[in-house]
Amino acid sequence: MQDKLNLMIPGPTPVPENVLSCMSKHPIGHRSGEFQEIVQKTTKQLQWLHQTTADVLTITGSGTAAMEAGIINTLSKGDQVICGDNGKFGERWVKVAKAYGLNVKVVKSDWGQPLDPNEFKMILEEDTEKKIKAVILTHSETSTGVINDLKEINSAVKSHSRAITIADCVTSLGACNIPMDEWGIDVIASGSQKGYMIPPGLSFVAMSKRAWEANASSDLPKFYLDLKQYLKAINKNSNPFTPAINLYFALEASLTMMQKEGLNNIFTRHARHQKATQEGIKAMGLKLFTKEGYGSPAITAVQPEHVDAETIRKSIKNDFDILLAGGQDHLKGKIFRIGHLGFVNDRDIISVISALECSLDKIGKLKAPIGKGLAKSISVLNN
Template identity: 55%
Template sequence: MKDKLVLMIPGPTPVPESVLSALGRHPMGHRSADFSTILARVLEDLKWLHQTANDVLVLTASGTGTMEAGIVNFLSPGDRVLVCCNGKFAERWADMCDAYGLDAERIHGPWGKALDPEAVRRALEADTAKRVKAVIVTHSETSTGVINDLETLSRHIKAHGTALSIVDAVTSLGATSVPMDAWGLDVVASASQKGYMMPPGLGFIAVSPKAWKAYETAKLPKFYLDLGKYRAEAAHHTTPFTPAINLIFGLQVALQMMQEEGLDAIFARHSRHKTAIREAVRALGLSLYAGDDAAASPAVTAVTTQPVAAETLRSHLRKHFDIALAGGQDSLEGKIVRIGHLGFTNDRDILTVISALEASLAALGYNSFAPGAGISAATQNLAT
């Protein structure tokens, strides 16, 4: 049915009507006093979301662009960095480091499992010469549905004394608590099309004083992504380059909605939806790709659908129920489906996707569950 598609993918995510309305406003001059007033409010609200007193800057960029800014602004060619790799996006940041001539040491962990913080601790403690300049961590690994123990990882990084923490929080910011100041994080990157309940197009990067100190001597090339320019202009509630003005309008409304709900309630809602989907999947006799509940992402759940082919299941859900799920990536292509449950989602959305999943499995000849088992499991967990 036209205009009925429901996005249950890990991004882009559904957008509230009030945000869509704000996006449709007539643009205003980005050097005007009116726009500066809006941007000033947005920058303060972003600090609230990041739980920080540090700078939070807005870029017209994707999450990848924001992560690239997080790397090039604080490092120099040949710098040694540790990249925590247990999924596709973590591997992307390692490849990015290679492209910039950094000495990137990959700390590998199995896909579908949380990274072992002890592996990072050992690598940092072995660096007695303090050559490691940064540790790059993907907090919520979208490709596998795993969340890494960022608090513990950050504690080991701080104990090193020299290394910066550079964090991909693209699918964790707004879905779970990322208290930048309390955890001592240095660089936190995220993007609009995930927990922010926005369309793609804006990137956000929060920067600690320690990272700004490193900026002073960083030698990697940068121009559009030079955060020093953004910081200088943000002090005057403006931007160094033309921003995505209408996305800023929408962001103002989205952040206001988040404040009305409250951080604790936002995080509890995402946790409840994660648990409901996981228990429903188990009740349907399917396997969770990331089986450890303690390491389950609040943003996305990866499901092994055998004996039903993953792409066949996705196609059936799209054709018959107008619901889009994400597929697997790289070595997981055709092997899993990924159910997004972050941002502008409520209990009805969770029950809808589970009921459609049940119906699709039955239609495709899979009958290893009692009718209604998934809905019953989801309902029980949503009621808690």
């Protein structure tokens, strides 16, 4: 049967029907009063989601564009920075920082392990001359399913007093609590195809007062990603360039849905689905890849033994039309990843756990009695 694909990957995530229908409307002028009303409304909604009174700017581009914008708008060539690297995306920010001539100190952990906040704290405390200008890290490391302790690491940055925090929250914003103002985070980057529940194409950069102070002395090259242009435009409820207009229609609809559900309910739902997925996985005899207690509420990484992870993914896709994510780089064939981010409900969790048990049984790799994993997931969902 065609057109029954169920996305259970960390992005793009499933899109609600009413959000998709909003995108089918005819585009309007991006300099029109009607569009300005949408920009004004979504800007306030974005501040609600980020739990901030700071500026939240919208860029037509991917989450990588948002992160690069956060870096190049606050730093200067030769600046000393700390980059956390415990996965594909932490690795990417090291590459981006080096590409712009920054002096990078890497805090590294093995893939599947969280970054150690004490390492950041030690390096920052040793910097008595206050030469370190920023700490750059990924909150939810999509490639491995690890959630890093952003609150604790950011606290160490605040104690330094000079450095700012630039956080990739692409798969954590809209999935778990990230109170920007309460924690004092300086830059938060995110993307539309994750917790926002809309297709890829928009990214968001939230900038604190300290981030704008750093911007005043930033000398890295920028044009399309020059956030001063976006700030000037947003103050007029506009955009400096031609934006993805129909994605703004979707953004308004999805953020309205999220406001109706409420932040705490959103966070509770993601935590509940994370637990149901993880407990079901363990009950059927599979091993979680991520260190215990550091799993992301957006995605669960599974490390099967005695079977190639791609074989499992292929079986589930062919038999059930459920798409799971594979491992990246050296983890290809060694892990698969189940997304439970955004527009996901209990039925989706039950479906993916059931499909996984069926597929393992079919290829002769199911260790536990069939149905044990599903029973465990259901018990979590019913409590």
